[in-house]
Amino acid sequence: MSEITQLLDRARCGDGDAWEDVVELLYADLKRLARGALGSSAHTLGATGLVHECYERLARSGALGVRDRCHFLSLSSRIMRQILINHARDRLAAKRGGGSLPASAAPGDAAQNLDNEAQDLLHLDHALRQLEAVDQRLVHVVECRIFAGLSEEETAQALDLPLRTAQRLWQRARDYLRDALLESA
């Protein structure tokens, strides 16, 4: 941890190599994140690609934004949310606009399932944006747990919160989101 902190300090002072090192060190976390997320049977080529996208977005955001490993984890979670929501939106937009879906699009029921899921996800995103007005921390906890698949402990670590607080926030967020999703139905 101290190594990362030092590197971040150097990165902030404009040392490009240090930033590379930070990313290298934290990259493993990202991968673990993606791999854990995808389970053993998942499409592994894609898992790598997913991590890449995370990485590239993070790299583009520059060194200044990242404080430490915790922050990195929470950022990754937010990026995962962004990626998934975008995908859901693109999917539904393509369908509405009558645009052709990519060749790999699933047929029949499967396609319907995907659409439903995309729709649900957009609802969740909408609810999350409302939740943001209540307490940003609630949103961050949700991002960690739902979008990055972090455990309670990892979430607490990523957000630099006591475990009990993280648990409490998660409970509150869930209650809120459940109500919001029920309402939107």
Added chain:
Amino acid sequence: MSAADAPPGSALPRRLRLLDPGHLLASPLLRNLLQERFALRELVAGEQVGVYRIEREVGRGGMGLVYRAARADGEYEQTVALKWLPDSARDAASAARFRDERQILANLRHPGIARLIDGGRCIQGHLWFAMEYVDGAPLDEHCAAQALALPLRVQLLLAVLDAVAFAHARLLIHRDIKPRNVLVDADGQPRLLDFGIAALLGSTARPAYSPGFASPEQLACGEVGIASDIWQLGRLCRRVLEAGNTAAGRLPADLLAIVDKAAAAEPIQRYATVNELSADLQRFLAQRPVRARKAGLAHRARLLLRRHPWSIGLGGFAGFAFLATVVAFTAQLRRERDEAQRARATTQAVSDFITRDLLSAADPWAGGRSDVRLAAVVEAAVDKVDARFPQRAEVSGLLHLELGRLLSNLGRQKQAAHSLAQAVEELAGVRGPLDAAVLDARYQTAKVSQRELRLADVETRLRSLRADAVQAGNLLLQRHIDVDLAWNEAQQGDFATCHRHYLQLQQTDGEGDAQQQVVVFTGLSYCEQGLGQYSAAAVHAQQGWALGRLRLGALHPQTLDMSWVLTMAQIGLGQFDAAVATGEQAYEGTRQVKGEQHSGVAAVAYQVGYAHLCAGRPREALDWLDRAVAIRLAVLAADDPRIAVARSQRAVALLQSEQVAAAQADMAQARGLLASPAAISAVARTVIVRNSALMHLALQENDQAAADFRAALATATRIYGAADTRVAVLRLGLGISQWRQGETQAGLAAIAQALPEVTRLPGCQSELIAQGRAALAQMAVVAAVAGKRAQ
């Protein structure tokens, strides 16, 4: 609260499931996203990648797709397995590493390894590799289909192990050993595929490990090294041995013990090297006790009896007990011996890869080539080795010794000294202070000092080492030390002594060692030049050069050093154009072999520049001296006297090109060093002060010129002797300064005395000679006028 609480039959339970951690990430939506956004674009037949045209898909792996492809540029026919991999990181550093490592892999030639032929990155970012195409079945399927007997399977596995050991010796880890990566070709030879591909992709695209073939440390995303490959080999062995065997699980206990040891959960419990695993398999074939099985007495005895069936029946119980005791005793002895041998084998294997394999590619002394990037690769390899052989002082010591030697040859003296100091410490601790490797490490340390021109330190080290070499009875080392002591004398300007020593060495020269002979010729010629015996020096340099080219090759570093000394001898003889020709050739060769940024290259550039300067071509001289200064600044310590020498020489060239300010700046820098506490040899000091004197003289700063000439005279007389031409040049300069200062009589006397000596050899000082002659002529006119008046 869970999703189940929501009313059934609506979208709600589904929607609320989103709030279950883990649900979203296991959802079809994410999988769909991955497929659409990140999946690898498939290639179709006829499409071209690099120079290869795709024929058909032959496989899909965790890392990418594999196609059979053929060379499409009509150069020659070649079928390759083309691996098509997903997008990867695109930064410059990873691209450079990709290139370097790809080159290393392309050089990995072993009959059991399918070679990497080509590779690259498409515009879209996809990586691809072309590998030798192996048409065959995976090893396990092959064994099953042929219903091979166990010993034959073990033989095939041994061939695979040999290939893996070969690559490990080059610090290459496979990381993805599994049956599908070992194909048996038409000749029945197992061929390992994808060597190093996983590593080549680096951390940016770790492959999906095949189920059952990911080592515990890979699953834990830990450090993956030799031990991980050994684990995978253990799994491979088991799969191959059991393939198609209906009586699976009934492998001999020894074989089971071997595969279990190889695939032990804890790396520390596995075989330390692939060779150890091989050795155990061979013991199994020879029906000897395997290491993996800490076999009891009974087992050992049984094996012995099986190996010598005739002894059964002699026994009875008493006979068996006797036999068992003997067996136990000899087995113990053998184990101890094996232990020692194994330790040696390990260290030898490691040391071998350093010297012969990986590093000879970078070591100019071992016939390889060097450039800066290679040095970087080597330094990266050092880190790998340290990580892979922790807590093994002997292995580590030997590695440090070889790395130190190599780094020094690559011109990285600081890192070399550090590495060698560690080697001495580690090896002396394990093997004792008089062990050959310890002495060698100390000798290399002295060489590092020598290359850094720390002459007093060199002498101290060599003398103390020589005493130990005598005590250890190491004659060869003694001889090397004697040669180096002589060179050190030469560097200190003690030319008479070094000349005498080189002559002695030449007479006692061991036949056959061409490199030593060339070394002696080099030193001899150098010392003769110190003594002003340029003709002899040139003859010896020519002899040494011819010998070097014949026996060592024109690009051997020693041959190149010899041509550098020949360049100097030719300058001494006034054959400036010949010197330029020799020097340019030496420069090209040295640059090629030692890399652009090497002090050896600078040394040659300096001489070529000096030859041009002597021939009256200051512009060309400047060009070469610029190179010498730049390289020396880049590779030597800031206070290294060679920088000051080159600067002072460049100042002279600048002055002759009428760039006075630049010349003065250079000279000021050079002179700054003279005042510093850095150790400067008398030869270097003389050159710097002489050049300073010449500059002052040219600028009409006669007082300073005279002072400098006097200072230079003092050192030059000491090292060259009063009769030497170089001393005469200084006396001539001093005379001219004095004459200009108004010390007419003393000046003229000095000029008159020095001129014939200076002009005896066609030297470098035509300017000075002209000025001296002018002074004398002017004096003659004055005298004649005075004489006429007196009449």
